Amino acid sequence: MIGIVIPTYNERENLPLLVEKIFALKIPNVTLIIVDDNSPDGTGDIAEELAKKYGNIEVLHRKVFGRATAGLDGFKKALAKGAELIMEMDADLSHDPNDIPRFLEEIQTCDVVIGSRYGAGRIVYRSWFRNFLSDFANIYNRTLLGLKIRDVSGGFKCYRRKVLASLDLNRFISTGYTIGAETLYRISKKGFKIKEIPIIFRDRTYGASKCTFKVMLNYAYKIWQIRFF
Numbered sequence: 001m002i003g004i005v006i007p008t009y010n011e012r013e014n015l016p017l018l019v020e021k022i023f024a025l026k027i028p029n030v031t032l033i034i035v036d037d038n039s040p041d042g043t044g045d046i047a048e049e050l051a052k053k054y055g056n057i058e059v060l061h062r063k064v065f066g067r068a069t070a071g072l073d074g075f076k077k078a079l080a081k082g083a084e085l086i087m088e089m090d091a092d093l094s095h096d097p098n099d100i101p102r103f104l105e106e107i108q109t110c111d112v113v114i115g116s117r118y119g120a121g122r123i124v125y126r127s128w129f130r131n132f133l134s135d136f137a138n139i140y141n142r143t144l145l146g147l148k149i150r151d152v153s154g155g156f157k158c159y160r161r162k163v164l165a166s167l168d169l170n171r172f173i174s175t176g177y178t179i180g181a182e183t184l185y186r187i188s189k190k191g192f193k194i195k196e197i198p199i200i201f202r203d204r205t206y207g208a209s210k211c212t213f214k215v216m217l218n219y220a221y222k223i224w225q226i227r228f229f
């Protein structure tokens with residue numbers, strides 16, 4: 001079984017489009033694990049409607065909040081359901097579902113596949129300032145965490161079961177967006193084979209960004225904590 005973990009917070013316009021596009025690929029044995037943190041815009045109810053419509057969708061409704069534990073809870077659920085391959089992707093259509101088959105092909109010869117927005121990959125339709133911040137964050141993470149990976153802050157990935165099963169998912173430092181970097185930091189120390197494939201990341205059309213200045217400051221600080229504590 002392939003589990004695709006999708007964390008959602010206020011993604012009511014995006015989620016139905018994303019789910020439709022994923023199931024249109026007709027990949028056998030796919031279960032979506034939508035992890036919603038009680039979104040005020042009603043994304044959780046929409047997720048339930050989608051589950052009724054399509055089947056093969058598991059919805060986790062959480063009372064707590066945070067991108068990090070949302071992803072980790074999704075991983076735990078996928079492992080508990082016996083998934084052999086576990087993917088994660090954003091709900092806001094920045095990650096193109098049509099790339100999923102490439103991830104599934106590449107994972108046949110490695111343990112982790114990362115969708116990379118650098119190298120041959122790209123970020124499009126974002127302001128130069130947002131691009132600058134992404135580039136800066138990426139260089140900052142790579143340097144501090146000593147990672148040879150090009151894109152360490154993205155959220156479009158595929159893991160073999162054994163990779164996530166080898167991590168203690170209850171002992172992560174991250175609360176927010178640093179979860180991507182922290183996961184790669186922990187995985188790379190274990191010597192798994194990691195491959196990067198280029199993706200085109202498109203800025204969200206619907207919904208508001210949660211990336212405030214305060215969130216960025218917290219991000220910068222958390223990377224230090226991950227590295228040194």
Ligand SMILES: Nc1nc2c(ncn2[C@@H]2O[C@H](COP(=O)(O)OP(=O)(O)OP(=O)(O)O)[C@@H](O)[C@H]2O)c(=O)[nH]1
Binds near residue numbers: 009065070210
């Ligand atoms: N469950 C849950 N999901 C979250 C939380 N924060 C963000 N997400 C989801 O995680 C994914 C990535 O978050 P985004 O807000 O798109 O992050 P980003 O791409 O860096 O920034 P923008 O697209 O500009 O907002 C999206 O699917 C969000 O809905 C959270 O606290 N809980």
Ligand SMILES: [Mg+2]
Binds near residue numbers: 090092204
């Ligand atoms: Mg986004």
